[in-house]
Each structure stands twice: as structure tokens, then as C-alpha cells.
Amino acid sequence: MRFKDWATRVLLIWLMFATLIAVLLIGRATQLHNNPIIYHTSNPQVTAWSQYPQAQFQSAKEPEKKFQRVIKSPVKISKPLARYVTTQAFAQYRPNYQVASVDPSNYGERYTQDVNGVTLNNQPIIVLHETGYSASSAINFFQVAHTDESVQASYHALIKLDGTVIYLVPPEKRAFGAANSVFESPGGVETVQTNPNLPASVNNFAYHVSLETPPDSYDSSSQETHSGYTETQYDSLAWLIAQSQVPDDRITTHHLVDRSGKKVDPINFDGNKFLDLLNTYRQIRPIYRVSK
Numbered sequence: 137m138r139f140k141d142w143a144t145r146v147l148l149i150w151l152m153f154a155t156l157i158a159v160l161l162i163g164r165a166t167q168l169h170n171n172p173i174i175y176h177t178s179n180p181q182v183t184a185w186s187q188y189p190q191a192q193f194q195s196a197k198e199p200e201k202k203f204q205r206v207i208k209s210p211v212k213i214s215k216p217l218a219r220y221v222t223t224q225a226f227a228q229y230r231p232n233y234q235v236a237s238v239d240p241s242n243y244g245e246r247y248t249q250d251v252n253g254v255t256l257n258n259q260p261i262i263v264l265h266e267t268g269y270s271a272s273s274a275i276n277f278f279q280v281a282h283t284d285e286s287v288q289a290s291y292h293a294l295i296k297l298d299g300t301v302i303y304l305v306p307p308e309k310r311a312f313g314a315a316n317s318v319f320e321s322p323g324g325v326e327t328v329q330t331n332p333n334l335p336a337s338v339n340n341f342a343y344h345v346s347l348e349t350p351p352d353s354y355d356s357s358s359q360e361t362h363s364g365y366t367e368t369q370y371d372s373l374a375w376l377i378a379q380s381q382v383p384d385d386r387i388t389t390h391h392l393v394d395r396s397g398k399k400v401d402p403i404n405f406d407g408n409k410f411l412d413l414l415n416t417y418r419q420i421r422p423i424y425r426v427s428k
Contacts, residue, residue, distance in 0.1 A: 299368030
């Protein structure tokens, strides 16, 4: 074989290998572009709140975004179709909010069975309270450890006089908001005993929200000496509860569920005003039927 022919063949083989390598590199680059490697890092600003009741909370660092990013659970569960959706009025109202820690002795887990081993399937309710004194005094009490179970107490959320929403106990946890208590639903009386040494209560299926008491009404126990709540408190309360899937007829007060005969809160609460605002901030999800 002449040198010229040999050199030509070597050159052709080299060109074939070069072309193959180029094709492989281009294919790899395309794959990386379509399927980028994602490095998962912890993001303390994203909070995965449970759906008890179903709620979407604003992002602390991204208040202008309409929807909060949530951490997706790796476990796939079937969720019922949401009954309520929030409205434009809800999107336009943005109360200030804070997060305050609560001592672990003042809240617990939600039980799946009662003291007798009976499986629990109560639908959530919302119980409305008031603090009795200032919001800060209530928070200070919740942040102190209590070994005596009869004095342990907490709310899931608290609304200050200026409308600021303070998140306390995560929704998936059991706050100790109503000790000896019963909820009377159209389907019958609902209560759960989780501690054999304490009376049954609604805590296991309740979401407790409290209004800060006005300063001129501290120690008040009657409507005549209680000045009521601010307009912004009603707005923030309706805004908060509008995010839940709890129906109107399962929203109640501490006074109505209490069986100790000592709880009268929230005093001077205007239920009609609250429900009007709630229906402004959320509405029944429309169901569209496909015509045949």
C-alpha cells in the first residue's frame, strides 16, 4: 500500500471517531439541559403546614406572591375536592403576621384512637376564643413549661388588636384550647377522651383561634362591660379561616363547647359580621357539568 493511500485511510478513520465523539457530547449536553441535576438544600423560609384544616399561609420572604411554595410530600394521598375557594377580596387583604414558639408541654399530637381504642374520624371544627388579657401575656404563658396537665393551654393562632395574625401551634398538632368540652353537631354530640384522668374535649379535632381582649375589658365577664373587637380583628379572623375547608356550621365558640360552666368567651363577638366577612373572603367552589 502506498503511503498516500494509508494516510488517507487513517485520516478517514480519525474523522469518523471525531464525529462520533462530537455526537455523544452533544447528546449528553442535551440530556443535562432537559434533566438538570438539582441539589436539594434546606430552605428555612418554606414551611410545610399540614392540611388540618387545609390552609395556605403567606411566605415570610415573598409576601407579594399569590401562592406559597410548599414542600411536596413523597407520599401520594388522595385528597377530597376542596369545597371552598378564596376570592379576590381575600387576595387583596394582607394582614401582618408573626410566628411565636410554644413550649412542647402545652400542645401534643392528634390521636387516631381514643382511650378505649375506638378509631377517631371527627371532621375538624374551629373554636373561637379571646385572651382575657393582652396577646403578649397569653404568649408568655404558652412559652412556659407546665407539668400540671390541668393548666397546660395553647391556641393554634391569635389575632392582635391591630389585626396581626400570630401563628402559635402548627395546625397538625393538638392545641389545648378547650378542656371539658363538647361540640353539638347536626349528627350528634362530638367529643374525644384521650387522657383517662381528664374529661373528654374537642381538642383532638379542633383548630383554636383567639382574639386579643381590648385593654378596657380585662377581667370582664359580661357584654355590658366588654367593648368588643376591632374591625381589623374581624377582617384578619375571616381572612385566616377563609383558608380552611371547615364549613360555617362547624365554626363555634369556647362558650358554646364548654361544659365546665366557666367559659364565656369570646364576649360580645358579632357572629353575623364575622360570617358576612368570611363569605366575602371565600366562596363555595363551583361545579361545572359537561353537557352531553
